[in-house]
Amino acid sequence: MEDYIQFSAKTKSEAITKACIELGTSSDQLEIQVVTEGSSGFFGIGSKPAVIKVRKKEEVSEEVEIEKMVESVKMDSIKPEKKKETPKPAPKPERAKEQKEIKEAREVKEPREPKEKAPKPVKEKQPKERPAKEKPVKEAREPKERAPKEKPVKEKPAKVTKPVEIITDPAEIKEIEERATVFLRDVFASMELGEVEITSKYNTADGCLEVDFEGEDMGILIGKRGQTLDSLQYLTSLVVNKGKNNYIRVKLDTEDYRRRRKETLENLARGIAYKVKKTRKPVVLEPMNPYERRIIHSALQGNKYVETVSEGEEPYRHVVVKLKRW
The missing domain is CATH 3.30.300.20 (K homology (KH) domain)
Structure with a gap:
């Protein structure tokens, strides 16, 4: 029996491949014992190689295999065969003749008449008449009219804004x-x-x-x-x-940013209005502050074909330009 040879590599599969190359055989002809699986570590730090022990399996000669086959054949021949059932011998003619005479003598005797049993009187079961229970008729109650519960409407407190007054002092x-x-x-x-x-x-x-x-x-x-x-x-x-x-x-x-921005928004509003009129589909503008939304609304206030509405919540409130309903 050969001794185990130790191989090591980064992974177990690489170690097995290395052993197959050096020993000049395939992995199914090797007895493999894994010593350590190996680990890659963290970003290569603390990595451990895989270690295995390998030796070749014993080769079985053709003569040994033939002997094993002969032994198995001998064992099959030694197994006892099942006994065959022998057919029963036919009865002798003299015995058959005696049995026939006994049978005929039995048939000559008059058979006993079976006693006639008087039929049992059949009792007629009369169905019991049970008085039908009268179900009390419930008087239909008039449905009670429930007054719909009125949910209290929470009034939002009005924002208190200070009045704008022109200062003259x-x-x-x-x-x-x-x-x-x-x-x-x-x-x-x-x-x-x-x-x-x-x-x-x-x-x-x-x-x-x-x-x-x-x-x-x-x-x-x-x-x-x-x-x-x-x-x-x-x-x-x-x-x-x-x-x-x-x-x-x-x-x-x-x-002069405010003036330039106002002109840009007014030109944008007119271009969007033309697009909505042509495609008949609403256009949603990007979120704007209240000052810029007012510029869009005022720019399209007198337009015959489109209207503007503000939607969403701050700071994502935006203007939607859509076709007017006629």
């Missing part, structure tokens, strides 16, 4: 402008924008504080579709209206 106007200017300078300093020229003016016609600023790289303050400018405008409005009884509208602008 010069001192108060100056104080409002200074509030906005100081706040914006602090914001620009924290953003490290450098020198930014801020000009503010209170419009006594509509009660709006208009603030404009100029400087280098103002695109940072505008942001994508004016989102940064709108956020800055909202914060400035909070600062200006803090502790005030009347609401003051604030409008921030730079590089």
